[in-house]
Amino acid sequence: DTGVSQDPRHKITKRGQNVTFRCDPISEHNRLYWYRQTLGQGPEFLTYFQNEAQLEKSRLLSDRFSAERPKGSFSTLEIQRTEQGDSAMYLCASSSGQGYGYTFGSGTRLTVV
């Protein structure tokens, strides 16, 4: 297993377009998390899944954001009608739910122009 993979690494999109990111977690991990990070700030929690169930969604997450984990393996995060304020690094992490360590992917850097 090569860790948590995210695709694409970089995405530039025009304001108003929709974008979708993919995350492939460590295969044994049943929990998957999405975070957003802007420059100089700590990662901010967006949502998390246990297997295919979405258990929590941040109140900060607008209705333009949606995440899925259809088979309890990979996950997608979609942002509709992107805004310049959506520009950030989107990080995915996975954990076994039993321990305390999370494994993060290298992230998808989104730039909305």
Added chain:
Amino acid sequence: GQSLEQPSEVTAVEGAIVQINCTYQTSGFYGLSWYQQHDGGAPTFLSYNALDGLEETGRFSSFLSRSDSYGYLLLQELQMKDSASYFCAANTDKLIFGTGTRLQVFP
């Protein structure tokens, strides 16, 4: 709400010891974790405290005092490669990250 505050920046020289503090206003968490993040990279797990006291992992040690709502990360024998951002994070059903501390190590 839940918040974890850290100094924004710390500087030190190679070979020195540095302490990065984390004060928090949160409750009901299982423990306190520390993550390292190099520019453009992924956060990587460093250390975890479930109980009060000191945990040592090689050059890195972490401390937690729940009664003082306080923790710290201690980095010894600093190396240039330790220049990075460091985050404390409260472990609940998810990680709640602190504000982050940028460490710069000078030769």
